[in-house]
Amino acid sequence: MSSVCTRSGNTSFRIHLTGAYRDEVLVDIHDGTGLAIERTMDERMNVLMRDAKRKEVVKMKRRSIFQYLLVLVLVFGALNQVQAADTPKSGGVLRVADTASPPTLDFMCSTSTATRVVGTHIFEGLMAYDKNYQVVPMLAENYEVGADGKTFVFRLRKGVLFHNGDEMKAEDVKACVDRFIAVSPRKRDLADLESVNVIDDYTIEFKLKKPIGPFLGILANPVALLAIMPKEAVEGKPLNKADIIGTGPYQLVEWIPDRHVKIKRFKDYKPLDTPGSGYAGKKGAYLDEINFVPVTEPGARVAGLEAGDYDFADFLPGTNVPDLKAEPRLAVKPLMPFTWPVMYFNFKRIFKDIKMRQAVQAGLDLESIMIAGSEGEGSGRLDPGLYFKEQVWHSDIGKQYYNQNDKEKARRLMKDAGYKGEEIIVVTNTSYEYMYKSAIVVEQELKEMGFNVKLVVLDWPGALALRKDLSKWDMFFSSHSIRFDPFINNFYFLPETTFFAYDNPEMAKWIRKGMDSVRFEERKEAYDQIQRIFYEDAVMIKLYDLGIWQGWQKHVKGYEPWYMLQFLNTWVEK
Template sequence: MRQSLDRRRFLSLASGVGILGRQGASARVAQEVTVARGGVLRIALSGEPPTLDMHQTPDTIVLLVASHLHETLFTWDATQRPVPHLAESYEVSDDGRLIQLQIRRQVPFHNGEELTAADVVASIERWGRVTGLGNAFLAATERIAVTAPDVIEIRLKRPFGVLPIALARGLQGCAISPKSVLDRSDDLRLAEYVGTGPFRFGEWRPDRFVRLERFADYASPGGDRSGYAGPKTVFLEGIEFIPVWDEAARVTGLQSGAIDYVETLGPDHELTLRDDPSLVSELPATDSWLSFVLNLRSPLLADVRFRRGLQLALDCQPIMQAAYGEGFYELTPTLMPGAAPWISDAGAERYNQHRVDEAARLIAASGYAGTPLRLLTTREIVPEYTASLVVKQQLAAAGVAVDVHVVDGATLNDRRYDPTLWELYTASASFRPDPILRNMTCAAPGWWCDASKDALLADLSGEADHETRFAIWERVQRQFYEDVPRLKIGDARRLVVHTAHLHDVGPTSLQPEFSRAWLAE
């Protein structure tokens, strides 16, 4: 087993990378590879996780780490369909108002307790209070009851056709914790990080590492392996997540062998890394989009004419070119890149228009008096930081002043919930297999509160038929471009890189899962 590695030791090792380090890595690759048990997987994060409580934030780092601790009732197969995970099965009445969930038996939590229906109800209720999608679910729910130790019954006021989707793995997903832990927690903080996942919480040293340990009593689901679903054999002894804020240091860590996997890298590194025999790199199709979230509670952004002026002022091509580079982005109006059944051009007439004179007229008509807009961004995600500088220049051409406030990722995550601290912040909207998982509720930072939009979202969650839901979604996307709660810039490709001795990473669209991964000797 390899020595434990925290951020300080990682930086020490990575700084010494040279010819010997590279030759050692290549030699390992050249050996015949057989499945091996043991070892600690080392993953470089772009920053410090703000929490490991999945209910609290849509931060992708949180899902990456916490999904190895906490599991959900449903997950996703290779065709992006929700399938049972901690749930054994579910039944829906003909009128769609009564749902019965059978919970898997003999599934232990990390604290030795066994999963029961009472744990599921407590987890759903907390998730429902904390998250936007959960709020929508509870608003449609009459009651949730335990009818047997492993059965819950959900009686709805109105149909909620997307229940398996809502309760599946995802950002701010409905992670299941023991009721005994939730009874000692509140809606802002978990008393303990205890789940049913293949790894248990080990240690968290802020700014150094989060360490997870193999859960020896993990109860693997059955069925066939498909996407995130199916049996899991845990080979690793543990995982260490190490915050490495500097992107160049993350690259050096990979090349030296000090790091096995990098959470995020700008795609401009692809040309450098793809021919390195010690590394494996992949460049999936576009499945996320760069945006600037607008604070609709700020007096500066209250007038839709001003927001439409910002929208009109932008030329998205040079922004994406500077942020991602040629070949690593696409300019489309869709809000669901990567999810083929949901791709739509609705609202395209308002996307990427770059009419600066018209933008300036709208901005002047709104009464804008020159007060700088506060734009939050972070250097931890280089494309977002780069894009913020180009957007500042483009908005200046339309007469809008912007102050760029550069903070670390955790601080940005905290500040975006305070509407007095910002007007815009950079955000990469990551892949979602279904639009109901795209948080556009009034409660989400930015506070896009509109009765007609909220009614459409309620209809979208209530329906099960895809054609009906697609028509509703197109209306939501069109209203997105009319109301301008965000400035969509473009679709981006992700660079996935790991050392060649790391095997069986699995899907990465909803963050990678290492429950089947193993390290070659």
């Protein structure tokens, strides 16, 4: 008697070709119990009615035997391969071509994207955003909110270790909050924090002067994250001078500015047992090391990915995507949404006149601008929302003012405003190609409407330096990345924090309502009203939603584009 055996999981299949009955096959099906009983065809039919997991005897012609055997081997062999491919493996180095070198690794001190990319692997906060942009506990085990909405008590997870081997305690949390208030560019977020009180080693209390609707979102915001670090790493440390010690799945090895940042697996990391989701849940540290290399030139990122110098490359030019997709060893996917390009008006100069702002709003052909700036199918879309379609805060209020593409209306509004050909200074930059290319089309559109336009092109640092002087520009190109909570945009619209001199008491009223309420429905209504005023007042011009292209070698597994670079639950398979 000859036999062939295959296995999938706990179930094995053994197929016997008997010598006595050369036209009969016995198929043993084991479900992990080790039981297998031979039966004839008639018996098999009876057994199948009672127990489909028992051993079966199937009578068939010899010509069919090998076809049946081959199908089993192929099917269950393929299943085994799929299961193996989906199983994370530890080890290996991931080489990442990023777009910029971080200005600092002191996470709470910088809003830089490059700092965020590295920092989210090293640091964690009390709370975190999941992939659906909901706030959930991270270093906090749970929390309670007082009846008045002004007291939050957090119980910390026990046994969480810092990279220096010390256990995280409530005193560490308090020290980090104190430093955040002293040095973070987001310190205004906690302006209404009355006190932070250590109850015991694993319990900490926050008392607020008044209810703050987005308080949990403030703690979870990954932009200049309120990262929890050892007390001795932050206490008395000035801006950008904290010791880079966190609780995250990776720890710092080496940072050489403009050359690389190397991080390695933290062997004592304690992941959560909930599924990984965004910056929340289980964070699998499968890679031995991640090497972030700043590659500022897009063409160099493309060439390095094609040559195999990098395992992953961010922000790939759309014009290169078709060729990269044709490479069988590469995977290329869009990260959508990523940001939305915007033009700010300077309310200190000619655009203090609402009719002038409305003229620009009415005349622009946003589709043409999007095509030029997004460079590739799938990386741009038109939508009026100040928050992306994927977010619970999305709204299309004001859509009648978006992408009007009405040049005649624009000219009428310019005439009503008394425009007499004054020079309009538009500032863009070459550091972000989509801003530069969008500005080229906007310049043409404005000239077609009848504006006298001067386009000023600088690098990003130079543009930011010029923006501080409100006497030297009229329109300014920038972009808004994902805002996990709308309060992050408040500073644009408040007279005490805006950088373009905007002041509207009705806008400020709705911002206060959005901040003071702790109920989602009330906050959603407030920010819907803010979007209405945004369009009626033509505060700035939203151009389009922009996605970016990312590419990686196919031996990189587990990576899914979301928000920005993060290699939690990612591994390499070579």
